[in-house]
Amino acid sequence: MGKLAGKKLLLLGERDGVPGPAMEACLKESGAEIVFSATECFV
Amino acid sequence: MDLQNQQRIVDAAEKYGAENCVVILGSSDAEGAEIYAETVTNGDPTFAGPLAGVPLGLAVYHVFDEEIRSECNEAQWEEQISMMEMVLEPDALAAAVKGMRDEFSKFKL
Numbered sequence: 001m002g003k004l005a006g007k008k009l010l011l012l013g014e015r016d017g018v019p020g021p022a023m024e025a026c027l028k029e030s031g032a033e034i035v036f037s038a039t040e041c042f043v
Numbered sequence: 044m045d046l047q048n049q050q051r052i053v054d055a056a057e058k059y060g061a062e063n064c065v066v067i068l069g070s071s072d073a074e075g076a077e078i079y080a081e082t083v084t085n086g087d088p089t090f091a092g093p094l095a096g097v098p099l100g101l102a103v104y105h106v107f108d109e110e111i112r113s114e115c116n117e118a119q120w121e122e123q124i125s126m127m128e129m130v131l132e133p134d135a136l137a138a139a140v141k142g143m144r145d146e147f148s149k150f151k152l
Contacts, residue, residue: 002114003152008059010052010066010101012044012079017131018069018106022123026106026115032065035055038048039069 005031015041044082049092052083056099062150066103067111071131073139076105080140084147100149105140107133110152
């Protein structure tokens with residue numbers, strides 16, 4: 001288990017950067033719980 | 044930062060304890076990443092949202108920070124993030140967030 005194990009993750013993605021769902025996919029097996037994932041955009 | 048997301052962060056810190064929460068950013072520019080990182084550590088610098096005057100001191104990292112990247116599923120990283128890693132400036136983004144973390148975070152990984 002890595003250092004994220006047992007942590008609660010708050011993912012704040014960005015549409016023009018790395019979106020929330022992409023981070024979710026990469027981190028869902030990290031042993032941490034994803035509490036929420038959002039993707040903001042600036043227009 | 045969007046006011047609704049500020050509220051979700053306040054709620055999560057209350058529910059789970061600030062020491063257990065880790066904020067991971069996917070911002071595309073260093074200035075934006077800094078503002079987000081400041082908001083979840085020292086409070087909303089614009090004094091507009093629920094985090095105004097609320098220095099939660101959360102652990103905050105950019106997804107490109109090696110500490111987070113090394114925890115990611117490699118195949119998913121290739122598929123979902125590697126393209127943006129080439130386009131953006133991963134080192135500058137990770138450093139921008141680290142600067143705020145070193146100054147204001149009460150918790151770290």
